[in-house]
Amino acid sequence: MTSTQAQPVAFADFVGSRRRDLLRLAMVLVGNAQRAEDIVADVLTNAYEVWDRIGGLDYPYAYVRRMIVNEYLSWRSRLRRTTLRGDLEPYIGSVADVAGEHAVRAELISRLRSLPRQQRAAVALRYFEDLPHADIAEILGCGVGTARSHISRALATLRVAMTEES
């Protein structure tokens, strides 16, 4: 938290405008709606306690988004939310029978289950949040090279071809 803005964002306004975005990111990370809600609720609770600082940032969403990822990666989350396998089944089933593009997406979602958390977080930040590698590295607390490595290995597992943007 380095910069401040003249007009702090109210907590209620932030929740009203960005909670859906946070839920969607959490859903991509955990693949389970209830766990996604758990993560977001936990993070919003923690954020509320220090909202005087977060609300004054230029981009509070970036900070809270990082909290979401950290919560997902945290040891506490691992204890409570380790059953990734099977989480995605309801969503896979809804599209797996559809031919073509939907089948491909279903396969990709299915393969997400096998990714280690760091790799899955990196993929979510890169391909869902569209963040550059430097930002991903900062969020994950690693070097840019390591972030690239996470993404590269994840793409190999997902059988996604490496491209220039990857």
Next chain:
Amino acid sequence: MHTSQQLRAALHDLADAMPDTAELPGDSDELLPAAKRSPRTPRRSFVVKLGAPALAGAAVVGVVVGAVALSSGSHRAAQPGSSLSPSPKATHLTIPSWFTTTVFDVKGLTGATVGGVSADADSQQRQVSFDGFKSDSHLGIVRVWAPGQWTPSRPADAQDVRVNGKPPMGRREG
């Protein structure tokens, strides 16, 4: 091999599967999203809307949290502030009946007293009123612990919800 565009689409498909619970209901006294959940699946966290009906459009939100804070060994309840103005109206939230065995800590509701629990035996919901609720923003955090998960780090000013005049199941008075 797949393309990165297909991966993006897949991730957005997954995100789209997230139920839209961001929309708070029009009534002021609801706990979300209880209706979606199995009564046999105790929920650890909720988003709750607190506030008088006149404030319903203000996206008033609080968060109910379970034993998470306790596992860290420190109490991290919200501190809405010490210079709060009294709310002109009491506020209350509605909890599902299967949640009556939990303990509510109203730490985040400055000056709150908990009571007014009433519902018939067949009701699917219980209503808990927070009389004397004070807040400058009508934000509140209510922490919920599953039965048996309460720890000694419970804050001194926490108050138990009383169900039909009795403490919640599994809890001793005092």
